[in-house]
Amino acid sequence: MTSPHSTDTLDTYTLNMGPQHPSTHGVLRMKLTLRGEEIVAAEPVIGYSHRAHEKMAENRTYAQFLPNTSRQDYLSGMIYNFAWVEAVERMAGVTAPERALVARVILAEFNRIASHLLWVGAFLLDLGAATPFLYAWDDREAILFLLESVTGSRLTYCTGRFGGLSRDLDPGFPDRAREVLAKLKGRRDEYVRLIEDNVIFTNRTRGVGVLSRDLCRSYGVTGPTLRGSGVAYDVRKAEPYGAYPRFDFEVPTREEGDVFARYMVRVLEMQQSVRIIEQALEQLPGGPVLLPDSIGVKKRLKLPVGTQYYAVESARGHYGILLVSEGGTEPYRAKFRTPSYPNLAVLTEVMPGNMVADAVAILGSVDLVMPEVDR
């Protein structure tokens, strides 16, 4: 089989990394053409967890598709769940109650921190350090407990409803949330000492896998990967949605565009998320969390005829939903623009010239979730 990327000559050989490999994070297959340990070409082969989410959306009512949303990106399922809910709400012309809007921000930002924490752990594991992995998962566990107490699930949340949330935050929630935040803040120094101050870590990450600004733009790279290359694009600021405009936060960027920059951007982002959650907990209004005459309980919700694009900032970048309705109970077409897909595609440009060990570091640094790439 020949592929456009094939550069097979006598002094090179092909190494299939994946789809079952410890550090391809799911079922990605990287077809590496190597000369010794040096990468000549890298071709990502995807589709191993393609589940036809877009087609499924066409065959289900809007409410029936809800559980699918968090299964596209299982690490920031909350954000994806709310994105679908908000996209449908906007098309239906309803707005969720104030309390639900702020609660969504709190839950989504907690989910973002949990996703980034998992990434920190898994990334360090790729670099061969096992201990930070368990530290990060320990902290993530605290968040999962908190989210479980609200939503009833740990990973694939389905707590959004058209017109609000399925459950209200209980009265003790703000205190428990502040406890978790305090724990996270207290751990910051420990991470700095264990990870950023480590010479081996900085040597492995600085100047490795540099993505230039223009390259990112031409591939449509978004999220922390883009911000690590110095572009301050964040959907929460660029096209504010939900309750985000009320909160004061920054979009951290780094200029270097290397693996280390992507690491730092995520760490700084977690701090901004903590800031957002703290403000949101202060401002959390009372009142109902679901519209009284909720459209969510109507089983046969019909949306007006039209086309609409709705985007949110997931933990990986710009997640967009294109909804086309012909007035029926099911969408005529649902297209999901997932951030990991272009983030993966750009890697073919930076992989050549690196070592196998760098390939693992670069692959880890863009934070791929394969079910989201394949959908």
Add this chain to the structure above:
Amino acid sequence: MSALHGLAARLLGDFGATLVLGAGFILLYLTFNVLFLIWLERKVSAHAQRRLGPMEVGPHGALQTVADMLKLLSKQLVTPLATDTFTFLFAPILIFIPTVCLASLVPLGGASAFAEMPNGLAVVVVLSGITVIAIFMAGWSSNNKYAVLGGMRSVAQVVAYEIPVLLSALAVVLIAQTLDLHAIVAGQRVPYVVVEPVAALIFFIGITAETNRAPFDIPEAESELVGGFHTEYAGMRFALFFFAEYTNMLVLGAVGATLFLGGWRGPGAEAHPWLGPVYLLLKAYAVVFLMMWARWTFPRLRFDQLMNFAWKLLIPVALVNLVVTAAVLIAVQAP
């Protein structure tokens, strides 16, 4: 021990008795040691990571490794198609032999090592280089690209790190004026780590790399090469590589303790000979513990960084250290 030796000597002759008893005793102890070290590694990693580690089998999970070994023993030995069969089968055995030989050379007490060698240190250096051949055999014969990469990395790494280890050991030889491990221990009124801290550090880094331990574990870097050179090994053959790694850690730790930490010497060791092996093992396990601590703290180096570290930093520093040692010795002995 000596009574047992006398009895065996009547049956087998003096040489045969030493051989059988020595080999038997060493193998027995090394087996126990592996079971202990694997348990220790799991406990050290667990406590570094705020976990408990194995707790179920035996008190504090002490028998967990025994259970694991039984499981490995009962597993099917899979030999993949198109392997180089003889090499594939022989590699796990060969990796074990030099380590056991090494163990017999380390002086356990005032007058006893199982094997006496006037140039013991030279033999130690030679033997510790053989392990890498077994690793490369395993990698090459497996007919697996990951395994070959692991084997190649291992050869490059051990060749590079053998030199600083040798150079730092030579600094000790200069001071002790002998290659005899006994005499080296006997010469240490003060442990040489105080006199030669740089050499001791380089030696420690070197043996960490030679045993393929993190942060130098690139031959089996699981996030890059799956299992590295032992990817294709299953069951007890895989366990033998595991055995060899932990045995190597202890034995090289013991060599390090002999060279730099005063070997079997310790308070009261001269009067009570049975204390000698105890002190030696305590020191060796302290070195092993340091290696484990490092493993659970640091990320892994990249291959080229690893080579740069050896060739551009460790070897020059070790050479300078050697020259300085020689100069100081001449200055001291001149008048």
